[in-house]
Amino acid sequence: MSILLILEQVLNGLQFGVMLFLMAAGLTLVFGVMGLINLAHGALYMVGAFAAAAVAGLTGSFLLALVASLAAAAAAGAIVEVAVIRRLYDRDHLDQVLATFALILIFSEGTRWIFGSFPLFLDVPDYLSGPVSLPGGIEYPLYRLTIIAIGLVVAAALFWLIARTRIGIQIRAGEADREMIAALGVDISKLYTLVFALGAALAGLAGALVGAIQSVQVGMGEPVLILAFVVIVIGGIGSIKGALVGAVLVGLTDTLGKVFLPQFFGLFLEPASATSVGASLASMLIYILMALVLLVRPSGLYGGST
Amino acid sequence: MKAIKTLALATAVSALAMAAQADTKIGMITTLSGGGAGLGVDVRDGFMLAIEKAGRDDIEVVIEDDQRKPETAVQLADQMIQSEKVDIMTGIIWSNLAMAVVPAATAQGVFYLSPNAGPSALAGKRCHENYFNVAWQNDNLHEAAGAYASAEGFKNTFILAPNYPAGKDALTGYKRMYKGDLAGEIYTKLGQTDYAAEIAQIRASGADSVFFFLPGGMGISFLKQYADSGVDLPVVGPAFSFDQGILQAVGAAALGVKNTSQWNKDLDNAANAEFVAGFQEKYGRLPSLYASQGYDTANLILSALEKADVSDKDAFRAALEAAEFASVRGEFKFGPNHHPIQNIYVREVIKEGEVFTNKIIATGLEMRGDAYAAECKM
Numbered sequence: 084m085s086i087l088l089i090l091e092q093v094l095n096g097l098q099f100g101v102m103l104f105l106m107a108a109g110l111t112l113v114f115g116v117m118g119l120i121n122l123a124h125g126a127l128y129m130v131g132a133f134a135a136a137a138v139a140g141l142t143g144s145f146l147l148a149l150v151a152s153l154a155a156a157a158a159a160g161a162i163v164e165v166a167v168i169r170r171l172y173d174r175d176h177l178d179q180v181l182a183t184f185a186l187i188l189i190f191s192e193g194t195r196w197i198f199g200s201f202p203l204f205l206d207v208p209d210y211l212s213g214p215v216s217l218p219g220g221i222e223y224p225l226y227r228l229t230i231i232a233i234g235l236v237v238a239a240a241l242f243w244l245i246a247r248t249r250i251g252i253q254i255r256a257g258e259a260d261r262e263m264i265a266a267l268g269v270d271i272s273k274l275y276t277l278v279f280a281l282g283a284a285l286a287g288l289a290g291a292l293v294g295a296i297q298s299v300q301v302g303m304g305e306p307v308l309i310l311a312f313v314v315i316v317i318g319g320i321g322s323i324k325g326a327l328v329g330a331v332l333v334g335l336t337d338t339l340g341k342v343f344l345p346q347f348f349g350l351f352l353e354p355a356s357a358t359s360v361g362a363s364l365a366s367m368l369i370y371i372l373m374a375l376v377l378l379v380r381p382s383g384l385y386g387g388s389t
Numbered sequence: 390m391k392a393i394k395t396l397a398l399a400t401a402v403s404a405l406a407m408a409a410q411a412d413t414k415i416g417m418i419t420t421l422s423g424g425g426a427g428l429g430v431d432v433r434d435g436f437m438l439a440i441e442k443a444g445r446d447d448i449e450v451v452i453e454d455d456q457r458k459p460e461t462a463v464q465l466a467d468q469m470i471q472s473e474k475v476d477i478m479t480g481i482i483w484s485n486l487a488m489a490v491v492p493a494a495t496a497q498g499v500f501y502l503s504p505n506a507g508p509s510a511l512a513g514k515r516c517h518e519n520y521f522n523v524a525w526q527n528d529n530l531h532e533a534a535g536a537y538a539s540a541e542g543f544k545n546t547f548i549l550a551p552n553y554p555a556g557k558d559a560l561t562g563y564k565r566m567y568k569g570d571l572a573g574e575i576y577t578k579l580g581q582t583d584y585a586a587e588i589a590q591i592r593a594s595g596a597d598s599v600f601f602f603l604p605g606g607m608g609i610s611f612l613k614q615y616a617d618s619g620v621d622l623p624v625v626g627p628a629f630s631f632d633q634g635i636l637q638a639v640g641a642a643a644l645g646v647k648n649t650s651q652w653n654k655d656l657d658n659a660a661n662a663e664f665v666a667g668f669q670e671k672y673g674r675l676p677s678l679y680a681s682q683g684y685d686t687a688n689l690i691l692s693a694l695e696k697a698d699v700s701d702k703d704a705f706r707a708a709l710e711a712a713e714f715a716s717v718r719g720e721f722k723f724g725p726n727h728h729p730i731q732n733i734y735v736r737e738v739i740k741e742g743e744v745f746t747n748k749i750i751a752t753g754l755e756m757r758g759d760a761y762a763a764e765c766k767m
Contacts, residue, residue, distance in 0.1 A: 095589065
């Protein structure tokens with residue numbers, strides 16, 4: 084195995100991690116600030132992808148499609164927050180899980196009702212398609228590099244928003260003590276709607292970006308949702324920094340694990356069982372990572388001590 | 390009060406009348422919601438097209454959605470057999486659901502005709518006299534892909550499939566007919582959507598071709614990412630990743646790919662021409678291979694009902710075995726284990742006007758049965 088191939092796989096892991104970060108950022112904010120377990124976050128990812136595919140189909144513009152995904156997911160998020168989620172903040176986690184699971188079903192069947200049962204077409208725009216040559220001779224798809232760049236820009240913007248702006252101060256205060264910030268005169272319910280819509284918009288953006296290289300279909304959000312939960316548990320609930328570090332860790336572990344584990348087992352097993360055992364173990368790897376992190380730091384890498 | 394009683398009586402009478410009229414009851418359990426709904430919808434639409442064309446009002450079809458969950462399928466099957474008293478069952482798409490439902494149904498004397506799933510166990514050791522597969526044994530299309538790869542002179546193929554029973558069947562089937570070496574063999578995660586790591590391995594492996602079995606959304610993801618990666622080795626796969634329902638979502642990335650199927654819309658026979666035109670007229674879209682399988686299943690049942698009543702199980706079974714119906718695939722007959730013996734074709738993805746579709750370019754395997762028939766003792 085050459086160094087170049089390893090580098091290429093590291094890039095792949097990084098790209099996967101950055102995509103997971105977009106999902107996990109919203110999830111961790113909502114969980115941290117409002118104490119809400121939102122299973123419907125994956126549905127918002129799907130909404131973003133379908134909105135992007137529909138707009139790209141109508142206008143042919145990928146940029147407009149991205150804007151549409153942000154707008155549609157944010158709008159869906161805000162509506163859901165006002166109509167349903169708001170009633171769940173004071174309930175226990177089981178009620179929240181039940182209600183947001185119902186939202187998944189409603190979103191899935193609603194999407195099928197509007198768009199039909201067959202996957203939609205959304206492609207990488209011409210100016211981003213195809214591979215580029217990186218220093219050292221790696222041929223790497225330009226679109227994946229773009230995803231990495233967009234993800235890093237979004238991460239920087241989020242850090243700035245949380246650390247430097249007035250809204251960021253309110254979000255952090257809401258996380259620490261919700262009664263106190265309400266007593267200080269901040270409109271907490273408006274803040275919650277805003278945070279929820281922001282998280283939804285990021286999920287929608289992730290759906291649209293990934294939809295271009297994957298399949299835009301009903302139920303596409305749920306597998307990613309599970310990974311996003313793993314990310315925020317590893318990173319520490321409520322921490323954007325934790326979400327970023329956790330997402331990159333999960334992305335790298337998953338990608339490198341599935342490449343190298345089968346080869347590792349190939350050293351002392353026959354090829355057929357090595358691929359099979361390696362593949363099975365690789366799909367467990369991120370959960371093993373999660374267990375190890377929790378063993379050492381029960382509240383996650385950057386979790387508060389509360 | 391009296392009015393209500395009269396109404397109730399009238400309803401009961403009309404229900405009885407309907408029950409008396411429908412002497413054959415068919416239960417269809419298929420996937421109509423969730424990720425794989427496109428396949429179930431196609432099977433159902435193809436099936437119902439044939440039933441409506443026959444214009445027989447003595448056949449009643451009960452349709453239920455299994456949501457792709459084995460436990461739901463088992464519940465629905467129990468309900469259909471015990472309270473609905475169906476005579477014939479059909480519809481299941483997925484092999485794991487078929488394994489959960491079929492043995493129990495056939496053991497209770499119900500005929501089961503599979504319009505899609507063909508797990509090896511049901512073709513071999515656990516075959517049953519009341520179980521018929523109208524589609525294919527799971528390995529068939531992969532075997533044809535292997536035969537085609539050898540015929541094309543590919544010597545070093547990279548193969549991949551998801552890590553679950555049908556994925557292992559797929560690679561086994563391919564290797565059964567493929568004569569060259571393997572540049573690599575990967576089992577991916579079921580439901581995986583990102584294939585960057587696998588594509589990098591393909592690029593580094595020095596392979597001369599790629600075979601993959603990634604049904605549904607997995608195949609869409611793989612093909613788009615493969616096309617975008619700049620790797621341009623020839624790709625061969627079974628029809629499941631190139632059927633009419635998903636080709637439009639893959640787009641130009643699939644153009645030129647060779648895939649194997651027992652059916653295509655350009656097969657030249659009268660039954661097929663009628664089917665393709667009828668399906669387009671009724672549903673406004675091109676039929677997929679799943680729709681063709683549903684259509685054939687219904688026509689097989691209709692042909693058997695012409696000859697025997699379903700209550701006479703032996704006569705009805707013999708009529709099914711004879712398979713005297715005009716299949717849209719052309720020549721079609723059953724092997725000793727009630728699985729098809731049929732041609733498997735090689736198709737190429739092309740663009741017709743604005744629509745991506747397939748055309749047949751060769752015959753991969755002629756009148757192919759399956760590898761498990763010898764293990765079946767009926």
